[in-house]
Amino acid sequence: MKKQLLYVANWKSYLTHNQAIAFCKNNGPELQHLSKHASIVLCPDFTALAHIKPLLGHVCLGAQNCSSFEPGAHTGNVSAASLQEIGVQYCIVGHSERRKNNHETSEDVSKKVMLLLEQGIIPIICVSDNYASELKSIFEKIKNLALHSIVAYEPIQAIGTGKPADTTTITTTLSALKQEFYAHAPNMRISLLYGGSVSPESVQELKTIPHLDGFLIGKASTDFQKLKNIVE
Numbered sequence: 001m002k003k004q005l006l007y008v009a010n011w012k013s014y015l016t017h018n019q020a021i022a023f024c025k026n027n028g029p030e031l032q033h034l035s036k037h038a039s040i041v042l043c044p045d046f047t048a049l050a051h052i053k054p055l056l057g058h059v060c061l062g063a064q065n066c067s068s069f070e071p072g073a074h075t076g077n078v079s080a081a082s083l084q085e086i087g088v089q090y091c092i093v094g095h096s097e098r099r100k101n102n103h104e105t106s107e108d109v110s111k112k113v114m115l116l117l118e119q120g121i122i123p124i125i126c127v128s129d130n131y132a133s134e135l136k137s138i139f140e141k142i143k144n145l146a147l148h149s150i151v152a153y154e155p156i157q158a159i160g161t162g163k164p165a166d167t168t169t170i171t172t173t174l175s176a177l178k179q180e181f182y183a184h185a186p187n188m189r190i191s192l193l194y195g196g197s198v199s200p201e202s203v204q205e206l207k208t209i210p211h212l213d214g215f216l217i218g219k220a221s222t223d224f225q226k227l228k229n230i231v232e
């Protein structure tokens, strides 16, 4: 049987609250149809999460970030507990844009991973070519856990450039990531995504990569026709 791939739409700040709702309303039936053959996760900004939830049907809801703290005195943060209450099923953590622009450390990311897992939310852990050091503090925390996490390999030079990494590099990195988890967190169930300039044009070749469980898609996922062409 053909493997059902996972498509995670990372809308970043491209779509505003109203645009995210309009996307779901305008493409409702087609989104339901697409999600019969693929697992689709839409990740709007925080303001749209609760509003698009009732429009999603079989499509899943994902957040783009969460607080690295428990609920408390942390102005401007959104806790994993809060995300769980509104029905968020997945959450992206450690995106390179946050590591760079918000000075997020791997230690911060590891705290987020734990808080999400405690809430039953599946973390989508973004890593770059620097994955060994990015994963170190995460492994210290999850080494004995038997839960499900997703790892998205996103080489920095491939994000938003229109030039995805080549399939050989992706294949090698995904098998190295598998090995890392086998060695440091053997009971964790891991799904592996690729992200960085995934488009209708690039995706066919990318789909031939062994061990690949799906894609993390930025810009192209904000255009429904492009998302549809990527999935189909």
Ligand code: PGA
Pocket (backbone or CB within 6 Å): 010, 154, 158, 159, 160, 161, 162, 195, 196, 197, 198, 216, 217, 218, 219, 220
């Ligand atoms: P891109 O972004 O598809 O626009 O390159 C991917 C990402 O940053 O997750």
